[in-house]
Amino acid sequence: MVVVMNTGTHSATTLALRVLLPFSGGYFLSYLYRTVNAVLAPDIAADIALDAGALGLMTGMYLLAFGSFQLPLGMLLDRFGPRRVEAALLVFAAAGAALFALAEQAGSLILGRALVGLGVSACLMAAIKANVQFYPPRRLALVNGVILFSGGLGAVAATQPVQMALGFMDWRGVFWILSGLTLAMAAVLFATVPDKPTGVSSGSLSQQMRDVANICRNPDFLRVMPATAVTLGSFMAVQGLWAGPWLRDVAGLDGDSVALALMLMAAGMAFGYLSWGILADFLARFRVGILSVALLGMAWYVASMAAMASGLVGAPNLLATSFGFAGASMSLCYVVVAQSVPATMSGRATTSLNLIIFAAAFALQWGLGAVINLWPKTGAGWPAEAHQVALAVPVILSVAAMAWMGPLVGRDWRNR
Numbered sequence: 001m002v003v004v005m006n007t008g009t010h011s012a013t014t015l016a017l018r019v020l021l022p023f024s025g026g027y028f029l030s031y032l033y034r035t036v037n038a039v040l041a042p043d044i045a046a047d048i049a050l051d052a053g054a055l056g057l058m059t060g061m062y063l064l065a066f067g068s069f070q071l072p073l074g075m076l077l078d079r080f081g082p083r084r085v086e087a088a089l090l091v092f093a094a095a096g097a098a099l100f101a102l103a104e105q106a107g108s109l110i111l112g113r114a115l116v117g118l119g120v121s122a123c124l125m126a127a128i129k130a131n132v133q134f135y136p137p138r139r140l141a142l143v144n145g146v147i148l149f150s151g152g153l154g155a156v157a158a159t160q161p162v163q164m165a166l167g168f169m170d171w172r173g174v175f176w177i178l179s180g181l182t183l184a185m186a187a188v189l190f191a192t193v194p195d196k197p198t199g200v201s202s203g204s205l206s207q208q209m210r211d212v213a214n215i216c217r218n219p220d221f222l223r224v225m226p227a228t229a230v231t232l233g234s235f236m237a238v239q240g241l242w243a244g245p246w247l248r249d250v251a252g253l254d255g256d257s258v259a260l261a262l263m264l265m266a267a268g269m270a271f272g273y274l275s276w277g278i279l280a281d282f283l284a285r286f287r288v289g290i291l292s293v294a295l296l297g298m299a300w301y302v303a304s305m306a307a308m309a310s311g312l313v314g315a316p317n318l319l320a321t322s323f324g325f326a327g328a329s330m331s332l333c334y335v336v337v338a339q340s341v342p343a344t345m346s347g348r349a350t351t352s353l354n355l356i357i358f359a360a361a362f363a364l365q366w367g368l369g370a371v372i373n374l375w376p377k378t379g380a381g382w383p384a385e386a387h388q389v390a391l392a393v394p395v396i397l398s399v400a401a402m403a404w405m406g407p408l409v410g411r412d413w414r415n416r
Contacts, residue, residue: 015134015135017192018192018193018194019130019131019134019193019194020131020143020146020147022185022188022189022192022193023082023086023123023126023127023130023131023147023189023193024127024146024147024149024150025150025185025188026086026090026120026123026126026127026185026189027123027124027127027147027148027150027151027154028150028151028153028154028157029090029093029120029123029154029178029181029182029185030120030123030124030151030154031151031152031153031154031155031158032154032155032157032158032178033062033093033097033116033117033120033178034062034120034154034155034158034240035154035155035158035159035240035266036158036162036174036178037058039158039159039162039163039166040162040166040171040174043166043170043171044109044171047170047171048103048104048105048106048109058106058109058110058113061110061113061114061117062113062114062116062117063117063358063361063362064114064117065113065114065115065116065117065118065121066117066118066120066121066358067354067355067358067359067362069118069121070121070125070351070352070354070355070358071212071348071351071352071355073085073121073122073125073347073351074125074212074347074348074349074350074351074352075208075209075212075347075348076122076347077122077125077126077129077347077348077351078129078208078344078345078346078347078348079208081129081133081195081196082122082126082127082129082130082133082193082347083126083130083189083190083193083194083195084190084195085122085126086122086123086126086127086186086189087186087187087189087190087193088186089118089119089120089121089122090119090120090123090182090183090185090186090189091119091183091186092115092116092118092119093115093116093118093119093120093182094119094179094180094182094183094186095115095119095179096111096112096113096114096115096116096117096118096119097112097116097175097176097178097179097182098112098175098176098179099111099112099115100112100113100116100175101172101173101175101176101179102172119182123151124147124148124151124354125347125350125351125354127144127147128144128147128334128335128338128346128350129338129346129347129350130193131143131144131147132338132339132343132346133196133343134196137339138281138284139281140335140338140339141276141277141280141281141284141290141293141332141335142277142278142280142281143277144277144331144332144334144335145273145274145275145276145277145278145280145281145331146274146277148273148274148277148328148331149270149271149273149274149277151270151273152266152267152269152270152271152272152273152274152328153270155266155269155270156263156266156267156270158266159259159262159263159266160259160263162174208348211345211348212348212352215341215345215348215349215352216352218340218341220336220337220340220408221337221340221349221352221353223404223405223407223408224291224333224336224337224340224353224405224408225337225353225356226401226404226405227298227330227333227398227401227402227404227405228330228333228337228353228357229353229356229357229359229360229401230360230364230394230397230398230401231298231301231302231327231330231394231398231401231402232327232330232331232333232357232360232361233357233358233359233360233361233363233364234305234360234361234364234394234397234398235301235323235327235330236357236358236361236365237361237362237364237365237368237394238305238323238368238391238394239265239266239269239323239324239327240361240365241365241369242365242368242369242372242387242390242391243261243262243265243320243323244258244262245372245381245382245387246308246387246391247261247262247316247320248380248381249381249382249383249384249386249387250308250311250313250384250387250388251313251316252313253316257316260317261316261317261320262320264317264320264321264324265320265321265323265324266324267321267324268320268321268322268323268324268325268328269324269325269327269328270324270328271325271328272324272325272326272327272328272329273328273331275325275328276293276294276297276328276329276331276332277332279293280293280294280332280335289409290332290335290336291332291333291336291405291408291409292409293329293332294329294330294332294333294336295402295405295409296329297326297328297329297330297332298326298329298330298398298402299402300322300325300326300329301323301326301327301329301330301398302395302398302399302402303326304319304322304323304326304327305323305391305394305395305398306392306395307319308323308387308388308391309387309388309389309391309392309395310388311384311388333353334350334353334354337349337350337353338350364394367393368390368391368393368394371386371389371390371393372386372387372390373386374386374389
């Protein structure tokens with residue numbers, strides 16, 4: 001049954017319950033899946049007897065499957081709408097989690113992780129697509145902030161709460177629960193979220209592919225993309241891997257203190273997503289463009305990363321929280337990109353940007369490691385100088401990319 005919602009005749013509460021809340025739940029699960037292995041990896045490796053290479057490949061399959069599906073995902077979202085696409089893909093995620101829970105060898109773990117990455121690949125992009133369809137442009141920063149905040153809560157849930165759950169069950173039990181929750185979320189999305197025919201493309205496959213090429217040649221996209229890819233990509237690379245070693249090797253924290261700092265970083269990110277959306281929504285009333293707010297957040301983020309590169313370790317918990325809070329600001333650029341094209345192309349625009357961001361995150365995560373490895377390992381970690389030089393690289397790249405984006409900000413870009 002197709003339900004058409006006219007936002008002009010439905011209350012904000014109805015939209016929140018039928019659109020915002022279901023997609024928030026999906027993105028919560030997506031981020032939980034992305035980061036849960038940081039806690040469960042030791043138990044998984046001990047049970048299945050994985051070496052470091054197999055463990056890294058297994059965990060990285062999420063990013064590979066997730067990123068590789070972004071371009072076809074954009075076409076599917078623009079053709080069939082966010083409700084159908086995300087609900088269908090979450091079934092794959094549920095199957096992947098179940099396979100992961102049943103796995104007895106590395107191959108099954110890798111396949112299960114890949115299915116999970118594929119299955120949750122739509123959770124943010126489908127939400128943004130739905131928000132473009134159902135909410136007026138000036139509200140997009142706020143409602144997208146709510147979606148991203150829920151993802152940040154998923155990152156928090158993947159730390160201490162999962163560790164506490166291991167006191168009652170093993171890692172397989174955690175994944176069985178995740179599988180059931182994911183299947184239930186797919187059913188909720190399919191049954192609850194309405195369809196809306198506006199903003200849906202009916203063009204041929206070749207036309208949709210030509211549209212993607214046109215998006216990538218769009219002058220606004222070419223100005224916004226480098227700064228978004230470098231800053232958000234480096235944020236994902238550092239938070240997802242190198243923040244922990246920095247806290248250990250440079251700040252000198254022990255294991256428990258590192259875990260606390262990482263949880264504060266995730267919490268800062270979660271509240272940052274919501275706060276930056278609220279700020280952009282508020283300033284829009286005074287005709288302050290969303291890209292100006294994003295540039296402010298980028299500058300804060302680069303300052304936080306520069307402090308890490310400089311070895312400022314007087315207040316590591318505060319620095320970790322600041323890094324996470326500021327890192328959330330770059331998500332505002334998704335709104336800019338979604339609004340730089342017609343609504344029928346918004347899914348392909350945001351997934352094109354997302355593909356580049358994930359590629360940048362992978363390259364920077366690997367590249368930072370390559371720089372750090374130029375110094376010999378000392379004990380359990382690396383010299384502080386290695387981390388400082390490595391982090392200086394994304395600082396320099398970010399400043400250059402922000403300067404490239406500058407003319408677009410100076411053009412007085414506004415929420416449209």
